[in-house]
Structure formats: C-alpha cells, structure tokens
Amino acid sequence: MNGDPRIIEMLNESLTAELTAVNQYFIASKMADDWSYSKLAKEYYDESIDEMKHAETIIDRILFLDGVPNMQRLFPVEVGESLIEQFQLNYEMEKRAVLRYRAGSALCHEASDPGTRNLLEALLKSEEHHVDDAEAELANLDQIGEKLWLAKWV
Amino acid sequence: MLVCHCLAVNDREVKAAVGQGAATVEDVINLTDAGALCGGCHPSICMLLGEHSQGDCGGDACLAGSRVLCGDRSSV
Ligand SMILES: [Fe+2]
Ligand SMILES: [Fe+2]
Numbered sequence: 001m002n003g004d005p006r007i008i009e010m011l012n013e014s015l016t017a018e019l020t021a022v023n024q025y026f027i028a029s030k031m032a033d034d035w036s037y038s039k040l041a042k043e044y045y046d047e048s049i050d051e052m053k054h055a056e057t058i059i060d061r062i063l064f065l066d067g068v069p070n071m072q073r074l075f076p077v078e079v080g081e082s083l084i085e086q087f088q089l090n091y092e093m094e095k096r097a098v099l100r101y102r103a104g105s106a107l108c109h110e111a112s113d114p115g116t117r118n119l120l121e122a123l124l125k126s127e128e129h130h131v132d133d134a135e136a137e138l139a140n141l142d143q144i145g146e147k148l149w150l151a152k153w154v
Numbered sequence: 155m156l157v158c159h160c161l162a163v164n165d166r167e168v169k170a171a172v173g174q175g176a177a178t179v180e181d182v183i184n185l186t187d188a189g190a191l192c193g194g195c196h197p198s199i200c201m202l203l204g205e206h207s208q209g210d211c212g213g214d215a216c217l218a219g220s221r222v223l224c225g226d227r228s229s230v
C-alpha cells in the first residue's frame with residue numbers, strides 16, 4: 001500500500017536511530033562485560049535486543065507502505081570510555097528517541113495515518129520506559145556515589 | 155567518548171585540535187588522524203567543530219543542507 005513519502009522518510013530516520021541504538025547498546029554491553037560489570041552488561045544486552053525488535057516493526061511498516069527500508073545508514077554510535085560515560089550517552093540517546101517519536105506521532109496525525117501512529121506510540125512507550133529507568137539510575141548514582149553505584153553492576 | 159572508531163581517537167583529542175584552531179574536518183584529520191579512514195565519524199567531528207566550523211563534513215546530510223544527520227540534535 002502506497003504510503004505518504006513524509007511518513008516513510010520519518011520511519012526511515014527512526015530506523016536509522018534504532019539500528020544505531022542496537023549497536024550502541026551492544027558495544028556498551030561487551031565493554032561492560034570486559035570491565036567485569038556483568039550485571040550492567042546483561043541489561044545492555046537485553047536493551048540491544050529490544051532496539052532490534054523496534055527496528056523490526058519499523059522495517060515491516062516501511063515495507064507495508066511500499067517504501068525501501070534504509071539498512072545502511074547509522075547516526076554516530078556514541079561509545080563512552082567509562083561505564084558512567086556510557087550510561088550517560090545511552091540516556092541522551094533515549095531522550096532523543098522519545099522526542100523523535102513524539103514528533104513522528106504528530107506527523108502521523110497530520111498525514112492521517114493512525115496505523116503508523118499506533119505503531120510509533122507503542123515504540124514511544126518503550127523508549128519512555130528506557131528513559132525512566134535511566135533517570136532512576138542516575139538519581140541513584142547521585143545519592144549513593146560512583147563507587148557504590150559501580151559496585152552494584154559487578 | 156570515542157569519536158573515530160577506525161583509529162581510536164576520542165572527543166577530548168578532537169576538542170584539543172579545535173582549541174588549536176581546527177575549523178574543518180580536514181584540519182581535524184591532519185591534527186589528530188580522526189576521520190582519516192572510513193569517514194563515518196565526519197558528522198561527529200562536524201558536531202564537535204560546532205560554532206568553529208568553517209566547512210561541512212562532506213557527508214550526504216551536510217551536502218543536502220540537513221543538520222539532522224550531521225549530529226546537530228537540536229531538531230531531533
Ligand atoms: Fe528503540
Ligand atoms: Fe531505547
């Protein structure tokens with residue numbers, strides 16, 4: 001079914017962001033594991049898979065709208081050089097995802113595409129959950145300090 | 155943060171180059187090696203040049219006049 005080109009473009013930009021997130025969480029997981037923070041490595045691993053599932057729903061939607069999913073474009077993959085820097089970079093990425101899906105949802109309303117809008121809102125909910133978890137962790141870091149915070153991820 | 159994944163150059167090294175007067179991606183390549191190989195980090199370098207930038211990263215997005223893919227997150 002022929003989709004609105006603006007919707008397909010927005011979905012492709014979202015796909016780029018999701019594919020970037022897959023890689024960013026995956027390398028963060030592998031580096032955390034290498035630094036022996038195996039609990040955080042497991043969390044990031046699961047998040048990476050979540051982001052891949054987000055990518056899948058977007059790819060399916062673009063194909064349904066007769067667009068071409070762009071699989072070869074990524075935003076900069078932001079790799080922190082410490083556990084805390086990685087955590088902050090991942091949090092910033094999640095906040096951008098929330099803003100992107102809010103804007104995407106508004107575009108769907110404008111283009112009268114409630115199907116795509118429903119899909120984006122499900123993704124938005126998942127990203128808001130990621131942001132919420134990250135904010136709780138950053139508040140916790142602030143309260144207990146770096147050493148204790150790092151210790152709980154070993 | 156690691157900016158150039160090919161040659162392992164971080165943001166502090168790129169910012170130091172900007173402090174030394176780098177104003178284009180080419181300048182950063184000459185001063186730090188960041189961006190000398192695959193070019194995937196040119197948008198990140200472009201973003202770190204920020205207001206000092208006197209060029210563009212040469213990437214598709216820059217050439218198309220879109221700052222979105224070039225790391226300017228203000229509109230995303
Ligand atoms: Fe996602
Ligand atoms: Fe996410």
